[in-house]
Amino acid sequence: MVVVARKKRGSDASVSFYADLLQASLKRLTGAGKAEDAWARFFAPDDIVAVKVNSITGRRLSTSPALVTAIARGLRSCGVPEHNIIVWDRMTWELEKAGFAVNFAREAPLCFGTDAPSVGYESSPTELGAVGSCFSRIVTQHATALINVPVLREHALAGVSIALKNYYGAIHNPNKYHSDGCSPFVADVSTHPDIRGKTRLNICDAVKVQFHGGPGYKPKRVSHFGGILVSTDPVALDTVGTHEIDKLRKSNGLRTLREEGRYPAYLSIASDERHALGVSDRSRIDVINMELA
């Protein structure tokens, strides 16, 4: 199931804006009556939850710090202490540039990159299909649970960069894996046992959508969407996200990714028997569209 939750008006991208969307989505996703019960389906108070954001584009089109604050509140509501929450990406300076408050202390959610002192990557590569990479120790050693919080963006080489590709930020050598539409590499990265086993939620920040010219920020290719996409299945979320990007491409006079021969092949690879990361056939995905007042 993928929940696409949007707000008709008031999309000021504030913490309460995101909190409303999150609560509604998670309740729908779990069937729980209360938001804290929904969070508790995924996380326990002793979890160390690492929230993987996407901060590569600075403030203009990165995961919103307000969304992450809303996520942290949700985690606290089910008993996860603040100091058990790590907001992270590849580089500390990229997080700062995207508006996150870097924090190594213990009073608030921690926030730093894999490059931070005493963090780093595993000292030898893990080989997964066509990929051989050192993974962030935040994924392999620090976290007991992961939340993947990408943005909704077209990508010139990958087709799209949403949930699956966001984990390129967990490897030391993403530059090696951009040929052939990033396939099968994007799918292979997510087969890492710690990514597969620890990722409990995917929450895509889709207040703004870049439908062309990504990953660099192109203001003329960015459209307001005013929502979030939430799923436990990263492949389904990416499939639905890709469909939304294509709708925006069409309405802006562009050809769809498939018409351009750039539809991400890694989606069907991710759902094959070997990868088994989720569902890429849109007709088999339960898409719940919610429009909040």
Place this chain on the structure above:
Amino acid sequence: MKAYDAPCKRRDFLKKLGLLSGIAAGSVAVPGLPGFGPPGPGPSGSALAQAGSEGSFRPQDAALKEALFYKKHAEMEVECELCPKNCKVGDIERGYCGVRENRSGVYYSLVYARPCAVHVDPIEKKPLFHFLPGTSAFSIGTAGCNMDCKFCQNWEMSQARPEQTRNYLLEPRELVQNARQTNSASIAFTYSEPAVVAFEYMLDSAREGNKENVRTVMISNGYINREPMLEALKHLGAVKIDLKAFTEKYYKEICDATLKPVLDVLLLLAKSGVWYEIVYLVLPTLNDSDSELTSMSRWVKRELGPDVPLHFSRFYPTYKMKRLPQTPNSTLERARNIARSAGLNYVYIGNVPGHEGESTYCPACDRPVIRRAGYSILERNISNGKCVQCGQKIPGIWR
């Protein structure tokens, strides 16, 4: 010279280096670069563990050098024309090598004047056996590589991005000064693939060095496009090319690259007049069949001539090739015999210290003209580029 993260006084650095440079064998590591040291050129610790402890490398802080050999396209995309990967790179993205970045449609090198490994090495360690033997090479390496060889000994720097290594700040002029002050006859761009990925840095350093009679040598995988290679050849003193194998299959499966461009570079070198040698790292069962070694040796003889030195090097299990055994001596000896039978005059065995295949033999009288053990020279029977025993001319750059 400054350490990027941990500044050390240049005078202290040179003092220490001067004291240490008398060590004949192996590398002399630069003090203040923890994690990079003997016995080999590669890092002994984990360069990927984290960026420098004093703060992380911020590529935006670096004095960027605009890249050479690239084209601009629509939507701020660029196309790098430096190596056969010909990466198409969108805004804020990097090419395959991880050290060239597109910023708003302008392509930059992130490793210009930023080596992460600095050592004084014997030139024999490159290996270059017919180029200024017995001299030192001021040797530097940067992060990044345009291949991904599964057996890479230096993968912690070659497969890293510059923000994942501790980097020095060493401008070309300073690099030349350091080479002179350490009595190094040459500057070697080596260890990872700095020759290609730090192309602009290498070229500027070679220009500076040539003014001071310090020659620049390029230790490379030879995976570079024709035009940039021709440009480099105008400035270089010598080149060593790693010929990884003689099949496209091996290049594709083991190195994530292709063979043909490397052969093209060797053909260019043969016509260029620049001194060059070839290294062939022998991996048991993967590139050591009689037929492959025979085809390769015959091709070298036919296309490049009999006098190109060819080094068969021993492989040690590492990186993504930990399950393969190290190359047996017998395999290296078999390879050497095949190449000699194909008519090559100077065929060596590498990474086997003390082996007779480390020495240079006169093709006319068969006596040793340079006897070596490891990186040390034990005996020289060569004068003015000729065998002292029979007068046979031995090709190379001898001074």
